[in-house]
Amino acid sequence: VATAEPVLAGLPLTAPARLSGEPVARAALWHIRKGLYAAVAGARPSGTTALLEDVAVPVEALAGTCAALADLFARHRYADSVIFGHAKDGNLHFMLNERFDGGEAPARYADFTEEMVDLVLGHGGTLKAEHGTGRVMAPYVRRQFGDELYDVMREVKSLCDPDGVLNPGVLVSDDPEIHLRHLKTVPTVEEEVDRCVECGYCEPVCPSRDLTTTPRQRIVLRREIAAAEAAGDRTLARELTDAYDYDAVQTCAVDGMCATACPVLINTGDLVKRLRAEEHGRATRAGWRGAARRWDATTRGMARGLDL
Structure with a gap:
């Protein structure tokens, strides 16, 4: 350390060098x-x-x-x-x-x-x-x-x-x-998918990793669906989309745990929430927004319904 510090001090660094044992x-x-x-x-x-x-x-x-x-x-x-x-x-x-x-x-x-x-x-x-x-x-x-x-x-x-x-x-x-040859193409899909580098850091913290798919796999499948559509392979795109609904959308916990481990802060849960919203019509979304604004009354009503 004593030898290195004078050398580091003489270098054109963007910030002061500091050697630490902490x-x-x-x-x-x-x-x-x-x-x-x-x-x-x-x-x-x-x-x-x-x-x-x-x-x-x-x-x-x-x-x-x-x-x-x-x-x-x-x-x-x-x-x-x-x-x-x-x-x-x-x-x-x-x-x-x-x-x-x-x-x-x-x-x-x-x-x-x-x-x-x-x-x-x-x-x-x-x-x-x-x-x-x-x-x-x-x-x-x-x-x-x-x-x-x-x-x-x-x-x-x-x-x-x-x-x-x-x-x-x-x-x-x-x-x-x-x-x-056999070079990997990366189709443009959406913000979360496009930023992903498929490093897999998110996988150990995903609650559904042993049930269906991990955040990385959810993103890779979105890319595969986009690639199949771009290639005109409608059969493959339909098969992947049908399987994706349960394997990726319905079984995601949307808890954002993936973002805690992601180096580029991708929250796959936000993506899944958007995909879930797209599955429902305008009236359904409006009804749930109204329920969210009156959540206390909504949960009491649900409790009464379950009692009945």
Whole structure:
């Protein structure tokens, strides 16, 4: 701490640096750090997909890699991107938002990925640090590890999965453009749905998580219904909508517990309340508004009715 404080004092920081051993202060800072991805992704433009990558380079190359990544963001017009990670390990997470209309990747996404791979491998880094190698980095595994090691991977894969049915296209793939296929589109639906990054933080606090669906699943299903309607698949849209009424609308507790855990403060209960209101006509809604204004008399009347 004594060595670090003079160094920190000389840096052009936006706020004074403070090293703290207090659990409450540390917890507050970690809350910001752990919620950074969801907070930034939650503010993304509607209809865009949030993409999170994690790479690692030797620690001495970390600052230069950050600067070069920022330059790549600027040149490829990814203005809302953010970099964070674990500096002592040379580990970087970065996020960018992209619009995959019709499941097609724009040229800038392909060009950015190629340059990013060249940058990381040029510093002697790895294209995946903590998270598993998925489709986005699958075409570059051979480039990182070389032909001999890659052939060993292929042999192990073929021994364990001779028919290629286990997670095809992930980690090991013969398709040099696998990272540009099967891209996730995010249709515009409504405010709560559009902000959601599907992180799942809301699920442990949901009362109905073991009964029907969680807040995350309710939002994902809204997206699937919108996608089916946009694709003209009325049969699928109708099936999903019919199942949604009980699995999502009628069995939601609308208690707002999801908002207490959500990094972007989505209250799925508010969404469900609107969906419930839409199921009833104007006269029904007017009647219940009148009951709400005279709730004491309403509950007494209900009690008498139950007695009878």
